Amino acid sequence: MPASADVHSSKAASTLNTKVMNGEPASSVANDLLPWQAAIMSEEVYGGYYSGCGAVIISDYWAVTAAHCLESYAQLGNTLIAGTTYIPNSTGEANTVDEKFKFNIVEKIKHPGFNGIYDLDDDIGLIKVDRPLSSVAKPIKLATPDEQALANQDFVNTWTPTAATNGNVIASGWGNTEPDFLPPNELMVVKLAGIPLDQCDEGDLPLTGSSHFVCADSNIPDVKKDVCAGDSGGPLIWQNPNNAGDTDHGLRVIGVTSYGPYCDEKYIGNPLAQTNGLYTELAAYYDWIALETQLNLPGLATSSFTHNPFDLVSEDATNPDAGTGNGGGEGSGNGDGNGESGKETESSTTSKSSGGGSMPLGLLASLMALAFWRRQLG
Numbered sequence: 001m002p003a004s005a006d007v008h009s010s011k012a013a014s015t016l017n018t019k020v021m022n023g024e025p026a027s028s029v030a031n032d033l034l035p036w037q038a039a040i041m042s043e044e045v046y047g048g049y050y051s052g053c054g055a056v057i058i059s060d061y062w063a064v065t066a067a068h069c070l071e072s073y074a075q076l077g078n079t080l081i082a083g084t085t086y087i088p089n090s091t092g093e094a095n096t097v098d099e100k101f102k103f104n105i106v107e108k109i110k111h112p113g114f115n116g117i118y119d120l121d122d123d124i125g126l127i128k129v130d131r132p133l134s135s136v137a138k139p140i141k142l143a144t145p146d147e148q149a150l151a152n153q154d155f156v157n158t159w160t161p162t163a164a165t166n167g168n169v170i171a172s173g174w175g176n177t178e179p180d181f182l183p184p185n186e187l188m189v190v191k192l193a194g195i196p197l198d199q200c201d202e203g204d205l206p207l208t209g210s211s212h213f214v215c216a217d218s219n220i221p222d223v224k225k226d227v228c229a230g231d232s233g234g235p236l237i238w239q240n241p242n243n244a245g246d247t248d249h250g251l252r253v254i255g256v257t258s259y260g261p262y263c264d265e266k267y268i269g270n271p272l273a274q275t276n277g278l279y280t281e282l283a284a285y286y287d288w289i290a291l292e293t294q295l296n297l298p299g300l301a302t303s304s305f306t307h308n309p310f311d312l313v314s315e316d317a318t319n320p321d322a323g324t325g326n327g328g329g330e331g332s333g334n335g336d337g338n339g340e341s342g343k344e345t346e347s348s349t350t351s352k353s354s355g356g357g358s359m360p361l362g363l364l365a366s367l368m369a370l371a372f373w374r375r376q377l378g
Contacts, residue, residue: 023190024314026172027085032306033313034172036140036235036253037187038063038082040127041094041102043075048092050183051174052076054234056253057139059300060132062293064142065233066256066280067114067125078105080129083136085187087174101136103129109292111285121211123258123280125233126292138303143238143252148283151214151238151254155194167191167219169238170309171257171279173231191313193219194238195276203275205259212284214255217276219315231257236279239310247304255279 026033036058039051053069053076069076079095080103081087087094106128113122133139143151158165172189193216200215207213214236236255243250259278282289290297 023172023188025085025184025186026189027186029189029309029312029314030307033309034085034187034189034235035083035138035303035305037085037172038080038133038137039087039094039174040065040069040076040105040233041079041081043077045075045092049077049095050089050092051081051087051094053232054173054175054257055080055127056233056235056256057082057133057137058142058253058289059139059293059295060134061128062295063127063129063133064253064256064282064289065125065127066258067110067123068116068258069233070108070110070125071116079103080105080127082133086185087187088185089174089183090185103131103133106130111288119208119211120205120213120259120278121208122285124256124282124285124288126289128293138305139300140235140237140251140253140303141248141300142286142289142297143240143254143283144298145283145286147240147252148254148281150240150242151194151252152196154238156196159193159195159199161199162221164220164222164315165193167193167310167313167315169194169214169216169236169254170313171216171231171234171236171277173234173257175231175234189309189313191219191310191315192216192277200278201275202259202278205278212281213258214279214281215276216255216279233257237309239308244308246302248302249305249308249310251305251308253282255281 026037036056038055038057040053040055042050042052052074053065055063055065055069057063063080063082068074081094081097081101082103084097084101087097107126108128109126111122111124114124116123154168158168169192170189171192172187174183174185174187195215195217197213197215200213202213202215216236234257235253236257238252238254240250240252256279257277258280286297289295
């Protein structure tokens with residue numbers, strides 16, 4: 001998101017901003033690494049189409065996203081893209097993705113408690129599509145409240161703000177990427193650390209007693225890692241160690257990207273933008289999701305995932321010698337979520353964290369309008 005706000009204001013420096021910073025292309029790590037990842041395509045904006053927000057697939061017909069992605073000011077359309085890591089954002093041609101990866105959205109549900117102006121609560125929404133997503137993608141299980149409690153204890157046991165630790169959560173999306181903070185063509189992924197809520201620095205954002213968020217940031221103090229503009233609604237993944245031997249490796253989606261600092265300001269070291277990222281905690285809405293979708297969430301089939309991303313995603317993608325959390329690492333060429341070969345793009349052949357192309361002023365204006373709404377909070 002462009003730094004159009006007064007960065008001398010703490011509110012301006014800690015408003016909504018979602019993209020992957022200092023991550024790596026998912027397709028360079030392994031094919032079919034994140035088969036639950038989806039994106040909501042924008043409406044036509046000055047002649048172009050883009051991946052406007054992320055989403056996470058939880059069943060054959062349903063995906064979860066952020067409520068603010070379903071507001072009219074987000075300028076998103078009725079197409080969900082799934083099963084591919086490549087979306088041609090640099091040329092504004094997201095609409096040219098192969099038809100098998102495009103799904104018509106037939107229902108959008110915002111949480112009734114979300115107002116988007118007076119507080120940050122209930123930033124969660126649901127998307128239903130017209131045909132089975134399993135044709136190209138795979139759903140991931142929602143964390144239950146008991147699993148979220150286990151994750152919270154994991155964060156308490158491992159979070160060390162002054163020392164590097166192995167990342168225990170993973171975020172991903174097509175949001176803006178350093179150094180130019182433009183949307184990439186390739187899906188980006190980053191490993192982060194979960195932070196206990198009582199140690200979370202959310203800046204001046206007006207959290208309330210009924211707020212339900214997961215807090216996360218870089219697991220390496222000297223390396224700035226985060227999600228940014230365009231990653232909103234995308235997944236935050238955690239691994240339940242009690243189910244690590246299952247076919248889904250115990251992977252659970254615990255949050256969707258909601259709020260955080262301006263990444264360009266965080267990247268250059270603005271002290272007012274060094275706050276943590278907030279993700280809507282899905283376990284708090286487990287019953288609401290079940291009610292609205294009519295899904296038997298505990299009874300959903302367990303997916304079989306080819307890879308465990310916690311074994312493969314780099315602890316520090318800026319340092320090729322840093323390795324992965326478990327000493328793993330598996331390179332591959334570009335590919336989509338179904339293991340097929342993708343297009344060769346500039347963003348996939350240059351540095352791991354570079355973004356490609358340019359975004360038209362119309363879309364930038366819509367993002368700045370969204371930031372303006374956020375700056376009115378409090």
